[in-house]
Amino acid sequence: xxxxxxxxxSTRSGLPSLLLYLGIGVVIGQNGLGVTFNNAQLTQxxxxxALVVILAEGGLKTSWREIKPVMPAATVLATLGVGISxxxxxxxxxxxxxxxxxxxxxxxxxxxxxxxxxxxxxxxMVPLPSRLTGLLEAESGFNDAPxxxxxxxxxxxxxxxxxxxxxxxxxxxxxxxxxxxxAVGKLGxxxxxxxxxxxxxxxxxxxLALTVLAYAAGALLHGSGFLAVYICAVLLxxxxxxxxxxxxxxxxxxxxxxxxxxFVLLGLLCNPDTMGSAIGxxxxxxxxxxxxxxxxxxxxxxxPFKLPWRxxxxxxxxxxxxxxxxxxxxxxxxxxxxxxxxxxNIVFILVVVFTLLQGPTLPWLAKLLKISEGAMGQDIxxxxxxxEHLHGQLLSVSLxxxxxxxxxxxxxxxxxxxxxxxxxxxxxxxxxxDRTTVLRANDELLVVTTQAASEATExxxxxxDEGGKLAGWLxxx
Numbered sequence: 322x323x324x325x326x327x328x329x330x331s332t333r334s335g336l337p338s339l340l341l342y343l344g345i346g347v348v349i350g351q352n353g354l355g356v357t358f359n360n361a362q363l364t365q366x367x368x369x370x371a372l373v374v375i376l377a378e379g380g381l382k383t384s385w386r387e388i389k390p391v392m393p394a395a396t397v398l399a400t401l402g403v404g405i406s407x408x409x410x411x412x413x414x415x416x417x418x419x420x421x422x423x424x425x426x427x428x429x430x431x432x433x434x435x436x437x438x439x440x441x442x443x444x445x446m447v448p449l450p451s452r453l454t455g456l457l458e459a460e461s462g463f464n465d466a467p468x469x470x471x472x473x474x475x476x477x478x479x480x481x482x483x484x485x486x487x488x489x490x491x492x493x494x495x496x497x498x499x500x501x502x503x504a505v506g507k508l509g510x511x512x513x514x515x516x517x518x519x520x521x522x523x524x525x526x527x528x529l530a531l532t533v534l535a536y537a538a539g540a541l542l543h544g545s546g547f548l549a550v551y552i553c554a555v556l557l558x559x560x561x562x563x564x565x566x567x568x569x570x571x572x573x574x575x576x577x578x579x580x581x582x583x584f585v586l587l588g589l590l591c592n593p594d595t596m597g598s599a600i601g602x603x604x605x606x607x608x609x610x611x612x613x614x615x616x617x618x619x620x621x622x623x624x625p626f627k628l629p630w631r632x633x634x635x636x637x638x639x640x641x642x643x644x645x646x647x648x649x650x651x652x653x654x655x656x657x658x659x660x661x662x663x664x665x666n667i668v669f670i671l672v673v674v675f676t677l678l679q680g681p682t683l684p685w686l687a688k689l690l691k692i693s694e695g696a697m698g699q700d701i702x703x704x705x706x707x708x709e710h711l712h713g714q715l716l717s718v719s720l721x722x723x724x725x726x727x728x729x730x731x732x733x734x735x736x737x738x739x740x741x742x743x744x745x746x747x748x749x750x751x752x753x754x755d756r757t758t759v760l761r762a763n764d765e766l767l768v769v770t771t772q773a774a775s776e777a778t779e780x781x782x783x784x785x786d787e788g789g790k791l792a793g794w795l796x797x798x
Contacts, residue, residue, distance in 0.1 A: 324581040339439060339584050339643045340676060346588015358589040361654035367586055368648035371579030372465070373550050375644070377532035378576035379462060380554025381569055387455035388555070394626045395459035398636075400495075402618035403464050406433040406610070407471060409617055413609030418602045424660060427475040431650050431668055432610055434468035435461045436643030439676065449687060453632055457639055462555075465645055466498060466545035467491050476653045497544025502552025505535040509553070510560035517563075524564045525571030528557050561779070580644070587647045591669050599666035607671040611679070615640045631690040638686055641679055642672045714775035718766040718782060725789040726764075726782075732756040733790045736781055739774035743767050 327341040351357045388395065411429035414420045420428070440461040449457075470491050474482060482490070509531040518524060532554050539549030562568065616637040623633055650668040653661035720726050726734075731742050731754050744767035745754045760766070770778045784792040 324585070328577075339580065340673060340680075342581055342584030343588040343591075343673065346585040347591060347593065348588075349585070350589045350591070352593045356589065358586070361590065361651045364586050364590050365648065365651040365655055368583050368644065368651065371583035372547065372644065372648065373533060373536045374529070374572070374575045374579040376462060376465070376547060376550045377529060377554045378569075378572040379458065380532070380551045381528070381558035381572050383458050383462070383555050383558060384451075384455070385555060385559040387451040388459045389455075391452055391456040391459060394623055394628070395456050395463060397622045397626075398456070398619065399460045399463035400467055400491075402460075402622040403433050403467055405618040405621055406614040407468075409614035410606060410610045413613065414602075414606050417605050417609065420602075423475065423481075424664065427472065427653060427658070428606060428664060428667065429614075430468060430471035430475050431664070432606070432642060432646045432671060433614070434464050434642075434645050434649070435640045436645045439641040439643035439680070440639070449635075449692060453635065453692070456636065462551035463548060466495055466548040468645070469545070469547065469649065470494055472649045472652050476656050476658050494543065494545045495548060497542050498539045498546065498548035499552060501539040501542060501544055502535050502549035503556070505531055505538065505549070506553035506556030506560075510557055510562060513557075513562050514560070521564045521567060524562065525568045528562065528568045529572060529575065531557060583644055583648070587644070587669075590651075591666070595662065596666045596670060599663060599670055603667045603670035604674065606667065607675045610671070611638075611640075611675055631692055635683075635687060635690055635692055638679060639683055642676055646672055714770045714772055716766075716768040716770060716775070716778065716782075718768055720760065720762055720764045720766070720786070722762050724762055724786050726760050726785050727762040729760055729785060729790045730756065731758045731760065734781065734785055736768070737770075737774045737777040739771035740778040741769055743769050 323345060324342055327345065347353060349356050407426070407429040409429075410433060411422070411425040414425035414428050415422055418425075435457075440457050471487075474487055474490075481487075509528070513524065513527060518527065532550050535549040535553035536546035538546075540546035558569070616634075619633050619637045619640075623636070628636075646668050647665075650665040653664055658664075734742070736742070742754055744751055745758065745760070746765040746767075747761060747763075754760075768778060768782075
């Protein structure tokens with residue numbers, strides 16, 4: 322309950338909620354209420370499980386239309402950009418703080434990944450153009466995979482693998498994770514569209530089970546389970562499955578539970594009494610990461626894609642750290658790497674300080690750079706529910722404020738044979754329309770179709786939403 326109230330505080334203050342959850346853990350811990358907790362292995366297991374749910378929720382809410390144009394840029398930033406950030410940060414840790422190269426590379430790998438939970442939560446409050454939103458969402462969803470591989474490689478006590486072996490491993494794991502995510506997502510979407518479940522409450526469970534299956538299959542095949550989860554969730558979220566709002570609401574609730582549990586445990590794991598010596602190194606490494614490594618990786622990887630300098634500046638500042646670095650910092654703890662406790666303390670302080678700096682100032686920077694949400698209209702919202710025994714389909718259609726269906730009569734929709742608008746909800750009241758009823762922006766429509774006509778009906782509604790009543794006559798669909 323305290324964590325739920327903390328969400329309200331975080332939205333009012335602009336602080337990412339992770340800081341408040343970490344604070345709850347610290348207050349409960351041995352330096353607060355006296356709860357002693359030092360099980361790094363349990364924290365890592367629960368952290369991985371929470372990340373799976375968080376990535377699934379983010380993928381289900383990610384619009385393929387927004388991320389498709391920026392997929393090449395996001396992929397390069399999440400792979401080559403992460404590599405640049407790792408080695409620049411490691412160089413700073415080695416030359417400024419005096420750590421040996423093994424510890425420096427380990428720290429660089431742990432802190433170089435942007436955090437999906439932090440990015441998704443901040444983007445809900447910052448109105449940005451769809452290109453930047455899609456790029457940040459895709460990068461934060463993709464870059465966990467290569468970073469986990471690097472951290473595991475650098476956390477060994479033996480000699481490092483050769484650089485070409487490491488790169489080959491990363492490519493292989495990313496390829497396997499991509500293939501698994503595509504397979505599970507496509508097969509799962511096909512199955513859920515063609516098999517009517519007896520209860521609407523089963524659809525959210527089935528969708529989340531598919532995302533967990535993608536992670537498990539990717540990991541068992543020695544691929545990237547995190548990448549498989551995100552790709553599978555994006556496919557399922559954009560497949561227009563039955564009871565979509567219920568699925569997303571269920572995933573949203575699970576993601577909040579995951580965030581709360583993970584951050585509170587991480588806060589419990591920290592011991593403020595031992596963190597004094599880590600403050601200086603954490604600030605020095607954080608300055609290199611935020612003001613040198615991240616901007617350099619953005620400029621070097623995104624300049625070929627001709628992104629304006631203002632957008633590059635915002636992307637550099639929007640590389641938020643959060644749960645992922647702290648969870649990854651438990652890997653050397655579990656592996657009993659020398660100085661692993663120092664690594665955890667440095668990462669913990671770095672995440673807290675620089676999230677506190679970057680999160681609240683991101684809206685201000687977007688305003689300063691004159692980067693705001695464009696005037697693009699929202700996509701028409703269509704949700705479907707199968708009527709198995711009646712061999713029909715029920716479509717719930719939500720018109721956006723800028724929909725070109727506004728002003729169109731019901732007869733002018735020219736829906737396929739077997740489809741009809743049966744109910745209109747407007748300004749809180751509902752009525753049965755006739756052929757001459759004029760539809761308005763923000764209306765909600767109930768459309769009944771036969772199963773054979775459902776897909777054609779959706780295509781026609783989207784065409785009129787984009788092209789108005791003349792859609793189809795002037796080269797449209």
